[in-house]
Amino acid sequence: MASGSISPDDSGFFGRLKSRLNRGKAWLSGDLPTLFAGAIDDETLEALETELLLADVGVEATRSLIDAVDRSARNGKDGVEVLRTTIVELLDPLALPLTVPNGAKPFVILTVGVNGTGKTTTVGKLAHRFAAEGRSVVIAAADTFRAAAVEQLDEWGLRAGATVVSQADRADPAAVVHDALSAARARGADVVIADTAGRLHTDAGLMDQLAKIRRVVARFDPDAPHETLLVLDASQGQNALVQAERFNAALGVTGIAITKLDGTAKGGIVIAIARKLGLPIRFVGIGEAIEDFAAFNAREFADALIGDGAA
Numbered sequence: 500m501a502s503g504s505i506s507p508d509d510s511g512f513f514g515r516l517k518s519r520l521n522r523g524k525a526w527l528s529g530d531l532p533t534l535f536a537g538a539i540d541d542e543t544l545e546a547l548e549t550e551l552l553l554a555d556v557g558v559e560a561t562r563s564l565i566d567a568v569d570r571s572a573r574n575g576k577d578g579v580e581v582l583r584t585t586i587v588e589l590l591d592p593l594a595l596p597l598t599v600p601n602g603a604k605p606f607v608i609l610t611v612g613v614n615g616t617g618k619t620t621t622v623g624k625l626a627h628r629f630a631a632e633g634r635s636v637v638i639a640a641a642d643t644f645r646a647a648a649v650e651q652l653d654e655w656g657l658r659a660g661a662t663v664v665s666q667a668d669r670a671d672p673a674a675v676v677h678d679a680l681s682a683a684r685a686r687g688a689d690v691v692i693a694d695t696a697g698r699l700h701t702d703a704g705l706m707d708q709l710a711k712i713r714r715v716v717a718r719f720d721p722d723a724p725h726e727t728l729l730v731l732d733a734s735q736g737q738n739a740l741v742q743a744e745r746f747n748a749a750l751g752v753t754g755i756a757i758t759k760l761d762g763t764a765k766g767g768i769v770i771a772i773a774r775k776l777g778l779p780i781r782f783v784g785i786g787e788a789i790e791d792f793a794a795f796n797a798r799e800f801a802d803a804l805i806g807d808g809a810a
């Protein structure tokens with residue numbers, strides 16, 4: 500099997516992205532071409548700053564975008580285009596697809612994140628993508644706190660033709676992951692994706708549990724997990740940023756999936772997270788269906804955020 504990024508057919512995704520983000524409106528609700536129509540003065544920049552902050556771009560990233568617009572636009576460049584280019588320059592280095600090298604077998608992905616962000620859904624969508632590429636997938640149902648999570652995964656597994664390994668309710672999640680890894684090795688599976696719980700009685704309890712899962716995985720293969728994928732819900736805005744910092748500090752995140760970009764006016768949080776953490780953004784989710792999921796593309800994202808320039 501050839502190694503490479505997972506990118507089955509993402510065509511048509513951009514259209515859906517645009518039509519669903521903030522319900523089809525650009526996130527920056529003001530009319531940018533009008534805003535930039537006259538001379539770029541302090542008033543213009545202040546109005547733009549408000550727009551960016553309202554879209555949850557965050558204070559730091561907003562500052563650097565405003566600076567860039569200020570510098571270039573005063574030299575007669577088009578304000579909207581400067582904004583677009585600056586956003587793309589910030590995000591493009593982080594638009595790094597998740598690649599599965601041939602050597603790592605099985606390639607182990609550990610998904611983490613708080614409750615309800617879309618971990619289980621993302622695991623299902625990922626299993627489907629890998630399967631569509633002809634890779635064999637084992638899913639570890641390691642959220643043993645929510646019985647419904649196993650059912651949810653069984654359904655995704657069935658559709659993707661992936662094996663789902665689970666145990667009884669309240670089983671040790673690390674034991675489930677261990678089982679899944681053994682099963683994957685026994686049958687020569689290509690990829691193992693572990694779903695995990697998002698909420699325990701305490702935050703420390705959750706991080707301890709995830710750390711334990713990591714240790715079990717590392718005993719199985721010192722290079723694994725090959726990916727610790729943090730799942731963030733874009734509609735949570737600044738909260739998602741706080742989660743990203745917390746999970747990264749505790750576990751060392753290697754990639755981010757950003758879900759629920761459909762219908763949120765807080766999509767600018769992607770920029771805030773990029774600016775603050777500099778972690779690879781692997782995937783975006785724009786709905787509950789299999790096809791509502793694609794590799795992150797900086798240009799498409801910028802176009803959806805600020806409108807695609809057709810004034």
Ligand SMILES: Nc1nc2c(ncn2[C@@H]2O[C@H](COP(=O)(O)OP(=O)(O)O)[C@@H](O)[C@H]2O)c(=O)[nH]1
Nearest residue numbers: 614615616617618619620758759784785786787
């Ligand atoms: N609109 C929308 N809903 C999503 C998306 N991803 C997941 N969901 C929904 O969010 C809810 C929580 O998802 P789930 O995968 O169970 O989250 P988990 O608790 O992190 O495992 C479910 O109803 C999902 O269908 C997305 O990209 N867009």
Ligand SMILES: [Mg+2]
Nearest residue numbers: 618619642648
């Ligand atoms: Mg779940």
